[in-house]
Amino acid sequence: MALLLKNAHVVDPSVELDGVVDVLIDGDKIAEVGENLAVEGAEVRDLSGKYLVPGLVDMHVHLREPGYEVKEDIESGTRAAAKGGFTGVCAMPNTDPVTDNGTVVEFVKSRAAEVGHCRVYPSGAMTRGLKGEAMSEMGDMVAHGAVAFTDDGRGVQGAGMLRRCMDYGKMFGKVFMSHCQDEDLVGHGQINEGKVSTRLALEGWPAAGEELQIARDIEIAKLTGAKLHIQHISTAHGLELVRAGKAAGVQVTCEATPHHMFLTENDLDETYNTSLKVNPPLRTDEDAEAIRQGVIDGTVDAIVTDHAPHTPWEKAREFELAPFGMIGLETSLSLVLTELVNTGKMSVSRMVELMAIKPREILGLDQVQVKAGSVADLTVFDPSATWTVGEDGYESRAENSGFAGRTLTGRATDVFVGGKQTLADGCIC
Amino acid sequence: MAFNHKHLIDITEYSEEDIKLILETAKAFSEVNERAIKKVPTLKGKTIVNMFNEPSTRTRSSFELAEKRLSADSLNFGGSSTSTVKGESLVDTVETLNAYKIDCIVVRDKHAGAPYIVTQNSPASVICAGDGKHNHPTQALLDLYTIWEHKGDFHGLKVAVVGDIAHSRVCGSLIPALKIMGCETYAVAPGTLLPPAPEVLGCDHVTSDLDSVLPELDVVYMLRVQQERLEGAPFPTIREYHKLFGLTKDREKLMKPDAIICHPGPINRGVEFDSYMADHPQRSVILEQVYAGICVRMAILYLLLGGADNGLAS
Numbered sequence: 001m002a003l004l005l006k007n008a009h010v011v012d013p014s015v016e017l018d019g020v021v022d023v024l025i026d027g028d029k030i031a032e033v034g035e036n037l038a039v040e041g042a043e044v045r046d047l048s049g050k051y052l053v054p055g056l057v058d059m060h061v062h063l064r065e066p067g068y069e070v071k072e073d074i075e076s077g078t079r080a081a082a083k084g085g086f087t088g089v090c091a092m093p094n095t096d097p098v099t100d101n102g103t104v105v106e107f108v109k110s111r112a113a114e115v116g117h118c119r120v121y122p123s124g125a126m127t128r129g130l131k132g133e134a135m136s137e138m139g140d141m142v143a144h145g146a147v148a149f150t151d152d153g154r155g156v157q158g159a160g161m162l163r164r165c166m167d168y169g170k171m172f173g174k175v176f177m178s179h180c181q182d183e184d185l186v187g188h189g190q191i192n193e194g195k196v197s198t199r200l201a202l203e204g205w206p207a208a209g210e211e212l213q214i215a216r217d218i219e220i221a222k223l224t225g226a227k228l229h230i231q232h233i234s235t236a237h238g239l240e241l242v243r244a245g246k247a248a249g250v251q252v253t254c255e256a257t258p259h260h261m262f263l264t265e266n267d268l269d270e271t272y273n274t275s276l277k278v279n280p281p282l283r284t285d286e287d288a289e290a291i292r293q294g295v296i297d298g299t300v301d302a303i304v305t306d307h308a309p310h311t312p313w314e315k316a317r318e319f320e321l322a323p324f325g326m327i328g329l330e331t332s333l334s335l336v337l338t339e340l341v342n343t344g345k346m347s348v349s350r351m352v353e354l355m356a357i358k359p360r361e362i363l364g365l366d367q368v369q370v371k372a373g374s375v376a377d378l379t380v381f382d383p384s385a386t387w388t389v390g391e392d393g394y395e396s397r398a399e400n401s402g403f404a405g406r407t408l409t410g411r412a413t414d415v416f417v418g419g420k421q422t423l424a425d426g427c428i429c
Numbered sequence: 430m431a432f433n434h435k436h437l438i439d440i441t442e443y444s445e446e447d448i449k450l451i452l453e454t455a456k457a458f459s460e461v462n463e464r465a466i467k468k469v470p471t472l473k474g475k476t477i478v479n480m481f482n483e484p485s486t487r488t489r490s491s492f493e494l495a496e497k498r499l500s501a502d503s504l505n506f507g508g509s510s511t512s513t514v515k516g517e518s519l520v521d522t523v524e525t526l527n528a529y530k531i532d533c534i535v536v537r538d539k540h541a542g543a544p545y546i547v548t549q550n551s552p553a554s555v556i557c558a559g560d561g562k563h564n565h566p567t568q569a570l571l572d573l574y575t576i577w578e579h580k581g582d583f584h585g586l587k588v589a590v591v592g593d594i595a596h597s598r599v600c601g602s603l604i605p606a607l608k609i610m611g612c613e614t615y616a617v618a619p620g621t622l623l624p625p626a627p628e629v630l631g632c633d634h635v636t637s638d639l640d641s642v643l644p645e646l647d648v649v650y651m652l653r654v655q656q657e658r659l660e661g662a663p664f665p666t667i668r669e670y671h672k673l674f675g676l677t678k679d680r681e682k683l684m685k686p687d688a689i690i691c692h693p694g695p696i697n698r699g700v701e702f703d704s705y706m707a708d709h710p711q712r713s714v715i716l717e718q719v720y721a722g723i724c725v726r727m728a729i730l731y732l733l734l735g736g737a738d739n740g741l742a743s
Contacts, residue, residue: 198624201541201563201601270439272542316520318540320561 002026003419004039008047008380011348012054012370014357018349023052025376028418032372047380050413053352054368055087055377057359058329060152060177060231060255060304063089063120066107067096072309072397074108075115080307080329080396082422082429085412087377088119089307089329090363093130094153100125100136102144109145117422117429118415119377121363123148126165126176132156138169147363150177152231153279155213157183159220166226175227175253175362180213180238181280190320192281196265200272202319205281207235214238218245218252229362230254232306234280236290243299253301253362256291258335259326259402264288267402272319275402278308279324292339296346301358303351305332309398326402331389333381335403337410342383380414385426387411395428432732438544438557440566440602445609452574454728455721461498462723472501475734476531480522480547481507481558483539487694487719488558488568492535495726501734504529507537519543523550533734536560554733559598567729568693569602571721573610575714576648578721579689583607587645589615591674592652592701593622593663599652599693604630615642617674621663639674643683650691651676651701667700676702681709689714 003025010017010033022037023030032039063077072080074091081089091108093099099108105122112120124141126149128134138149149169155178156162166176186209191197193204214230218241221228230242233254245252265282267273276282294300308325315322333355340346356379360367368377390404415423422429432450434443443451461469477496481489489505496503506526519538523546526534533554536544541561548555559565573583580586588607594600594616607614608631616623616632617639627635636642643649654670664670671677676690690702690712698704707713 193625195626195629198626198629201561201598201624204625270542270545272545313518317518318538318546319542320540 002031002039002042004037004042004044005052005380006037006044006046008050008052010052010370011352013349013352014054014367014369015371017370023370023378025416025419028376028420030370030372030374030376033370049384050380050382051348052370052378052380053348054356054370054379055415055417056085056333056355056379057088057090057365058086058305058307058332059090059302059359059363061089061091061307061329062094062309062325063091064309065095065111066104071311074111074120075117076395076397077307077309077329078112078117078120079428080327080394082117082415083395083412084329084331085333085379085381085415085423086118086329087379087415087417088121090121090123090147092152093123093125093150098125098129099123100128100130102137102140105141105144105146118417121147121365123150123177125149126151126156126169127161130154132158132161135165135168138172142172142174146174147365148175148177148229150179150231152177152179155179155181155183159216162217163220163224166220166224170224170226174364175229177229177231178213178217179231180210180217182209182212185209185212189281190277191268192265192283194265194284196268200268200270207237207283207287210235210280211238211241214241218242218250221245221252222248222250225251227251228253232257232260232280232304233291233300234260234283234287236287239290239294239299246299253358254299255302255304256295256300257304257306258328258332261288261292261295262335262339263402274315274317274319274322275326275400275404277319277322277324278306278326278402295354296340296350300354302362303332303336303354304359305329309396310400312399315400326400327394327396327398328401330394330396331401331403331408334387334408334411337381337383338408342409376416376419378416379412381410381412383410385409385411385413434733436548436555437566437729437733438548438555439564440569440606440609443609445611448570448573448606448609451570451725451728451732452577454732455574455724458727458731459724461727462720467498468500469498470500471731472496472499472734475501475533476529477501477503477533477535477730478526478529478531479503479505479507479535480526481505481537482543483537485537485559488537491719491722492558492726495723495730498723499727499730501730519546520550523547527551527553533730556729556733562596562598562601564601565598566602567722567726568599569606570729571718571725572603572650572691572693573606574721574725575691575718576689578717579714580647583610583612586612586647587615588612588648588650589617589642589646590650590652591617591639591676593654594618594627594652595622595624597652600630603650604632607631615646617642619664619673640680640683643680644685646688647685648689648691649676649684653693653695653697654700671700675700676706678703678705681706688712691715691718694719
């Protein structure tokens with residue numbers, strides 16, 4: 001039966017929509033978009049006061065399956081995605097076994113088809129075993145559906161190795177996504193190097209350790225002509241490097257996480273909260289401000305979560321022993337609405353670019369547009385719904401949110417993936 | 430005077446008055462340590478666990494003696510037999526200790542922040558006996574005690590720490606403690622042995638030129654070059670380090686006549702100083718620091734565990 005979504009404020013800059021219109025979903029597609037639609041026999045849902053936008057995509061997520069199902073699996077991770085308003089996620093390849101061959105790509109895809117609550121776009125490792133030593137079978141992974149290459153969790157340490165990967169892999173037309181971290185400079189760095197690392201006596205993770213590889217990777221992208229995407233950018237100077245690369249015509253894009261925008265090293269104190277241990281680390285106030293500015297002005301192309309679930313017992317350890325990462329799928333949209341949109345700093349339209357249009361463009365996915373004939377991957381959110389992070393638990397198997405206890409305004413209420421509802425009135429379908 | 434602390438893990442939570450009370454209490458206990466029968470019943474019936482999750486001889490011995498002289502029952506828990514070696518988490522180890530019904534846990538751990546985790550998982554009083562490169566508050570207190578014995582007053586004293594400040598848990602507590610007491614502080618080290626932001630600890634002056642500051646100093650606190658903690662050598666050779674940062678007989682002429690030399694031990698002759706300075710009868714107070722450790726630890730155990738007033742005067 002067709003479903004008529006009435007009275008939502010529809011925002012889709014790709015078709016210049018920004019106003020109240022009705023949307024008719026029939027099967028897996030949008031059948032019609034227009035004012036005051038009336039369709040006989042269609043189920044009608046009134047979405048007054050809510051926004052309807054092209055389905056959100058988080059292009060940086062750790063679903064942990066195969067190998068680390070104790071932290072998260074494809075079912076629970078995609079549940080969290082649906083709860084957070086996403087219709088698709090790009091899964092990182094640091095699984096066990098590493099997603100560095102077509103077989104694992106195929107496994108991730110088939111599990112997602114079987115148990116997933118959203119679309120899962122697998123990325124493949126650039127190098128075998130994420131070791132930075134030998135190239136993975138990039139062609140085979142693409143043949144099985146990999147959308148991007150990355151050694152996320154590590155940077156490819158050798159410049160020559162990265163160049164070989166890009167020179168070889170560029171024939172597949174996929175983007176190379178870089179986790180930028182010079183391991184010799186960063187060592188066992190735990191938190192941003194500076195005042196807080198001195199006070200807490202934790203080994204510093206200097207900004208330069210990230211910026212060196214951002215600069216290097218942009219140069220290698222220029223040299224090879226490959227498409228480069230800088231992951232989870234965290235420093236003001238790193239952003240300047242990307243800005244300069246773009247201005248020079250290099251094919252470079254970048255992403256930023258809510259935690260690098262809305263948390264800083266100053267949130268770390270003598271309680272050594274391991275939920276705030278992330279890689280790259282939380283930086284300074286000035287860095288966070290620069291990232292927020294870059295998100296607003298277009299230097300940052302995509303907002304991602306780097307959703308990194310861990311078990312409670314792994315995080316309940318001494319700071320230096322706890323693993324890096326925090327979950328983010330269920331808070332990302334709400335944080336962006338609360339901190340940037342509801343405060344008037346950024347339009348919903350810009351948010352749609354950052355969280356739906358650009359991620360699809362960078363990953364080479366078909367665009368979803370709110371117009372007749374498009375696939376019905378849609379996100380509906382209530383901009384005024386107020387809730388407290390963690391109060392009612394999480395859909396994710398993990399609880400390591402750095403925003404626990406924060407009250408947010410704005411939340412996804414309904415999500416449609418290929419016309420099928422995955423979230424209805426805030427509940428997983 | 431009111432002493433409202435349950436734990437000693439972060440010296441910056443203590444006021445100048447708190448620290449003075451600890452020093453004065455330590456002074457009172459000093460007398461016990463001079464007796465033929467070096468024991469008072471102050472903490473009789475209290476159980477104290479020395480949980481040392483990393484090797485330590487001096488600090489543990491000092492705590493143990495302090496506990497025994499106060500008549501507490503003490504239990505050494507750790508070393509190569511620790512449950513952590515068998516894969517148990519710190520939290521689970523602490524839960525096990527709680528089940529023993531104990532009153533105090535003295536924690537030494539190689540990870541910064543471990544004592545805080547213990548406070549969150551145990552009803553016992555917690556004393557930090559050194560965590561990672563972070564804090565070592567009882568060391569700072571015994572240093573203050575020694576300085577106090579020699580100088581009488583802290584206000585305006587010029588104190589330098591020389592050497593491996595970046596990897597020193599001693600500095601993490603000593604420098605803030607010196608600031609609380611009103612001293613002026615100097616950090617002297619090559620860039621490789623300085624933390625990223627020394628001013629955060631309370632360093633008023635930072636220099637790599639020992640000779641330029643030596644004439645101003647009342648206390649020269651030499652740090653051990655902690656070779657087991659140094660990943661990638663931070664200076665080219667011991668010879669060059671000794672030449673640039675070693676306290677030698679030649680440098681004595683630059684020092685104030687009454688300047689004293691401290692060191693947290695164990696000392697490395699030929700590195701931080703030569704034997705002339707290490708053993709200097711007027712200036713070197715290194716063994717007095719060791720003695721002060723017993724007195725100060727007796728004082729802090731007494732104050733934290735509310736040892737009633739049955740022992741001190743007896």
